[in-house]
Amino acid sequence: MLLAEYASSTTHAQAQTALPPVNVDAPTQRPKQARASEQPQSRAQAARRNATAAPPSAPTPSERAAAEAAAQQGAKLGYRAMPSATTLRSGASPLDTSQSVNVVPAQVLKDQLPRNIDDALVNISGITQTNTLAGTQDAVIRRGFGDNRDGSIMRNGMPLVQGRSLNAAVDSVEVLKGPASLLYGIMDPGGIVNTISKRPELYQHGSVTLLGSTYANNRNGADGTLDVTGPIGDGGLAYRFIGYGVSEDYWRNFGRHREMLVNPSLAWYGETTTVQLTYEHREFIYPFDRGTAFVNGAPLAIPKTRRLDEPFNNMWGTSDLVQGSVEQRLNDSWKVTAAYSYNTETYSANQLRITGVNAKTGVETRSNDGTQNSLSNASYGTSYMQGDVWVGGFRNEILFGGEALYRTIDRRDLIRQATASFNFYDPVYGLVTPGTTVSAVDSEQTDKLGTRGFFAQDTFHLTNWLSVVGGVRWMQYEQLAGKGRPLFVTNTNLAGDKVLPLGGVIVKLSDELSYYVSYTQSLKPTSTIAAFTSGFVVDSTIAPEEGTQWETGLKFDVNKRLSGTLAVYDIQKKNVLVLDDLGNGRSTGRASGAARSRGVELDVTGRLTDDWSMIGSYGYTDARLINDPVVGNAKLLNAAMNTASLYLVYDFGDRLPGRLRLGGGAHYVGDRPGDSANTFFLPAYTVADVFATYDTKIDKVPVSYQFNVKNLFDKVYYTSTTGSALNVAMGDGRRISLSATVKF
Numbered sequence: 001m002l003l004a005e006y007a008s009s010t011t012h013a014q015a016q017t018a019l020p021p022v023n024v025d026a027p028t029q030r031p032k033q034a035r036a037s038e039q040p041q042s043r044a045q046a047a048r049r050n051a052t053a054a055p056p057s058a059p060t061p062s063e064r065a066a067a068e069a070a071a072q073q074g075a076k077l078g079y080r081a082m083p084s085a086t087t088l089r090s091g092a093s094p095l096d097t098s099q100s101v102n103v104v105p106a107q108v109l110k111d112q113l114p115r116n117i118d119d120a121l122v123n124i125s126g127i128t129q130t131n132t133l134a135g136t137q138d139a140v141i142r143r144g145f146g147d148n149r150d151g152s153i154m155r156n157g158m159p160l161v162q163g164r165s166l167n168a169a170v171d172s173v174e175v176l177k178g179p180a181s182l183l184y185g186i187m188d189p190g191g192i193v194n195t196i197s198k199r200p201e202l203y204q205h206g207s208v209t210l211l212g213s214t215y216a217n218n219r220n221g222a223d224g225t226l227d228v229t230g231p232i233g234d235g236g237l238a239y240r241f242i243g244y245g246v247s248e249d250y251w252r253n254f255g256r257h258r259e260m261l262v263n264p265s266l267a268w269y270g271e272t273t274t275v276q277l278t279y280e281h282r283e284f285i286y287p288f289d290r291g292t293a294f295v296n297g298a299p300l301a302i303p304k305t306r307r308l309d310e311p312f313n314n315m316w317g318t319s320d321l322v323q324g325s326v327e328q329r330l331n332d333s334w335k336v337t338a339a340y341s342y343n344t345e346t347y348s349a350n351q352l353r354i355t356g357v358n359a360k361t362g363v364e365t366r367s368n369d370g371t372q373n374s375l376s377n378a379s380y381g382t383s384y385m386q387g388d389v390w391v392g393g394f395r396n397e398i399l400f401g402g403e404a405l406y407r408t409i410d411r412r413d414l415i416r417q418a419t420a421s422f423n424f425y426d427p428v429y430g431l432v433t434p435g436t437t438v439s440a441v442d443s444e445q446t447d448k449l450g451t452r453g454f455f456a457q458d459t460f461h462l463t464n465w466l467s468v469v470g471g472v473r474w475m476q477y478e479q480l481a482g483k484g485r486p487l488f489v490t491n492t493n494l495a496g497d498k499v500l501p502l503g504g505v506i507v508k509l510s511d512e513l514s515y516y517v518s519y520t521q522s523l524k525p526t527s528t529i530a531a532f533t534s535g536f537v538v539d540s541t542i543a544p545e546e547g548t549q550w551e552t553g554l555k556f557d558v559n560k561r562l563s564g565t566l567a568v569y570d571i572q573k574k575n576v577l578v579l580d581d582l583g584n585g586r587s588t589g590r591a592s593g594a595a596r597s598r599g600v601e602l603d604v605t606g607r608l609t610d611d612w613s614m615i616g617s618y619g620y621t622d623a624r625l626i627n628d629p630v631v632g633n634a635k636l637l638n639a640a641m642n643t644a645s646l647y648l649v650y651d652f653g654d655r656l657p658g659r660l661r662l663g664g665g666a667h668y669v670g671d672r673p674g675d676s677a678n679t680f681f682l683p684a685y686t687v688a689d690v691f692a693t694y695d696t697k698i699d700k701v702p703v704s705y706q707f708n709v710k711n712l713f714d715k716v717y718y719t720s721t722t723g724s725a726l727n728v729a730m731g732d733g734r735r736i737s738l739s740a741t742v743k744f
Contacts, residue, residue, distance in 0.1 A: 076107045077651060077661070078607035079615050081563055086157030087174045087194045089183055089337075090386055090399055095555050096459070098469045098504025098518040100177035100567045102603045108615055109172065111649065111663055111691055113708050113737065117153070117166040117193065118719070120173050122667040123645050125601040125619030127175070129720040130638040132729065134288040134351070136315045137162045139720070142190030143177060143571060144597035144623025144639040145547075149409065149447065150524070152187060154194040156323060158341035159184075159405060161376040163319055168225050168244035169263040169280055171198040177601070178549045178569060179522035182473045182502045185405065185451050189522040189547030189571050190597075197278060197323075200238035200267040204230030211739035213248060215732075216714050217305055221248020221257070236269040251733045252304075254311045254429070255287030272329040280321040288313040288349050291718070294725040295359040297680045300424065304716045304730065308364060308424055309352045312434045317347030317374075334387030337401075344377035350434040352419070354726045362425030368435030370415035378407040384455075399471075400456035411445035413438045414483075444485045445529045447492075451477040457502065469504035469518070479525040492527045494544065513556045522547035526577045526591060542591050547573040564604035571597040576625065578676050595636060597623035611653065616646040616665075634678045638720050642670035647689075658696030664689060664712075674721045674728065685717035687731065702743040710735040 081103035085091050094101055102124045114120035117138045118129045130139045131148050139148030139162075146152060153165050166173070176183075177191040184192055206228035213221045223246035231238050244261040265278035289307060292299050307313075325339035349371045356365040384401020417435035422428075457471035474497065481492035504518035525544040553567035576592045599622060605615040621643070623636040635641075647665030666688040674680045691708045714734040721728050 076105070077613065078561065079105050079107055079605045079613045079649070080561070080607070081105045081605045081615075083174050084156075084172075084194075084196050086196070087176050087192075089157065089384060089401075090397070092397065092459070093557070094563070094565075095508065095512075095514040095557055096467065096506060098506055098516045099180075099520070100551065100553065100565050100601070100603075102175045102177065102565065102617075103605065104173040104615070105605065106172045108605075108647075109170070111661075111693070112647070112689060113691075113706075113710070114166065115710075115732065116164055117173065117195070120166055121175070121193070122669075123605075123615050123617060123647070124175050125603050125617035125643060126177070126599060126621050127619070128638055128640045128643065128669060128672060129729070131720060131722045134290045134313075134315075134727075135729065136164070136286045136288060136347075136349070138165050138193075140193060141636075141639050142175065142188075142193075143569065143599060144595075144621050144636050145188040145190035145571070145573065147188075150188045151407070151449075152190070152192045154184075154192055155321065155341070155343075156197055156325075156339075157194055158323060158339065158380050158382070159343075159378050159407070160321070161319075161343050161345050161378050161407070161409075163345045163347075163376075164284075164286075165193075165195050167259075167261050167280075167282065168227070169197055169242050169261065169278075170195045172196045177567065178518075178551055178571070179520040179547050181475075181500050181522040182455055182457065182471050182520065185403065185453050185473070185475050186449070186477060186524050187522050188524055188545075189549055189573055197265070198227070198240065198242065199276060199278075200240040200265055201229045202231050202236070202238050202269065205743065206230075207741050207743045209739055209741040211737055213735055213737035215249070215251040215736075216734040217251070217253075219249035219251055221246065223248070238267050238269070240265045240267075250287045250289070251735065252287075252289065252307050252730075254307060255289065255314070257284075257286055259284040274327040275325070277324045278322070280319075282319045284318070285314055285316045288315045288351055289729075290354065290722070290727040291729040293354060293357045294674060294680050294728055295357060299718070299728065300357065300359060302424055304733065306424065306427065308354055308357075308422075309366070310350075310429055310432060312350045313352050315347050315349035317345060319343070319345040330387075334385065336383070336385045338381075338383040340381045342377070342379050344375070346373070346375050348372045348374065351415075352432075352435070357424070357726065362423040364422045364424050366419050366422055368415070368417040368419040368432060370435050371411050371413070372415065372438075373412035374410065375412070376407075376409045378405065380405045395461040397459040397461070398457070400454075402452070402454040404452040405450070407449045409445075409447040412443065414442040414445060415439065416442055440486070441484050441489075443483065444488060445483040446488075447479075447481040447527060447529055449477070449479045449525070449527075451475060459506075465508040467506040467508075469502065469506065471502035473500045473502075474498075475500065475523070477523075477525060479527050481527045481529050483529050491529060492525070492542075494525045494527070494542075496544065498523050498544075512558050513554065515552075515554055517552040518550075520549050520551075522549075526575055528577065543575045545573060545575045545577065547571055558606075562604065562606035562608065564602065564606075567601045569597075569599055569601075573597075578625070578628070578630075592625050592628045592630075594626040595624065596626055597621060597636070597639075599623075611651050613649045613651070614647065617644065619643045631677045634676060635673045637674075637676050637723055638672050638682075640670040640672045640684075642668070642684075644668040658694050661693045663691050669717075669719075672720075674725060675723050680725055682718045682721065682728065685715060685731070687715050687717060688712040704741040704743070706737075706739045706741070708735075708737045708739075710737075 083101045121127045132139045174194045179189040209225040226243040229240040242263040260283045263280045268275045323341045327337045329335045351369045353367045353369045382403035386399045389396045415435040416439035417437040453475035455473040460468045476497040478495040482490040500521045507515040549571045551569040557563040573595045576595045578592045601619045603617045623639040645667035649663035652660040668686045670684045671681045693706045695704045711734045717731040719729045
């Protein structure tokens, strides 16, 4: 196993438990714009019943399911994007909802081969990367807000801990924009990112994929994926097994990424009941790379591949995710869903850290830091009902339920150890070994959050073209954070409850176009493990962050081929947590009075013609503090004012012996503040990618070849910072890959 292999040169392993999918969509891709009462599993069940009653020559249930999947393949290739039932916890069409949900469809992930969630989300407006803990964790900013422990990354509508969430078990990615506290409780006002699992299907099929890759500096890698699914008997039981492994060189001058994934899942699609259960186990080794440093607003004048740390800088660990869900249809109008998720991750990391640089002499001071025995877990359960109630001749779509979450982050042993200086103009690596000195006052870094709540929402249909949405959540929470041993210093100690409203209006201008306006609120405790100051006084009971958003816009779904959203929003946030850089790689937290984010977003995906498909976006985000006593109206850290993306695909269809598809595009990210005080900015960048796929048959066996080039022009670009000019993350260099997939 990976950890056993790595144990000879490092000291610890981690474990994470992942959670089972709550998504109760069909065993095959859901037909587009299905009404809530037309659930995909109901159609699959009906097909199974009809097949049982039909003459012996009639298609079997597996054959019917295979035919349905084949019919949907064209829509997938055309980038048809419809959100799952888990993101908004209903089967309503996007045109009938008052919030923005943007989708990165499954086929886009297959075509673009994103390396992580940040890579996938370049297709969505208003999203940028923030502190990823040296490239080892998901961390994205939505509409100006977010960090790497904000609880915004979901799997099938249930929260994950803070590791990497995009892997071979993920089918698509969805983003619910704006405050999502009505459905998800404690949350930043930017929104949530929901990764959707691949699930068992009722017809037998599978694939094996082998991929080889190389970077521009001849750093190579290989990975393989096995994906098999099908029925077990003829009673509606299905299985799926996904296995994945990768071993590849890091794109800079040293480092290696190794990862293993095992994902078995089961599903039972009964007459009125759907049950799903999944388990996901990962083992991983990631390079722990803080990137480069900026001096006087410019990066160090060294090759982009030259690292400032040591070859032993790695994170290694394991994660486990278990999720289970039951959906019971009570009648044609009502159904109840219950789901549970448990996710745990342990890791250790050697984290040699830069504390100072001299751009003239090349002398760099470093601290030989590390983390050992870190444990994070999240236990989450929810149950909710949805259905229709007719009152006085008017239809009410009702959603109500409750949930509870307990999450803990425990970084057990923190290493702090001085080490000799280093010259990055004439580097000599390997003269130091990983640090071993545990700092008691920095250890036992703990962040515990418990929350529970009840929510209700009513979409009141006044006419066929006018609907009003109203909702409310009551929530209760406790949060404790601090560090140190044997004396634990509590830097956050909060408890409270809150009622949060939601309101909206939806006007159906036509079957393909709707106008909406909405009002939403969010709540998030202002938590920090490090010392938190109010003025010059340490304060562990600072009020929670509260967000309020007004949003309006248009949603369209043209001919069930091209869909998208044009949104205009204004978010106001108070009691904002600000991290100030203290130098030497350290920071402290404080509360600023307020922040706001205003913007315009456009997201479009689908088929332009029978041959051309596209996914594109543009986002304008003006996110800044309001009259902060230290930095005034400074722009928010890592938040770009402009983002844009456009990817096009041309499908040659049946014109060739096989099926050839060519695609490519680029994404743009404007300049972003590198610290809270806006003393330096990361420059804007544009990165281009291309791909080609060719489907054919060899001895009647379907085979697909795919060629990808990421960062086509080998652009040097900088993706985010930790809030310090000494820790500026760098985007990957040019990567070329070639894969072959055998389907059976």
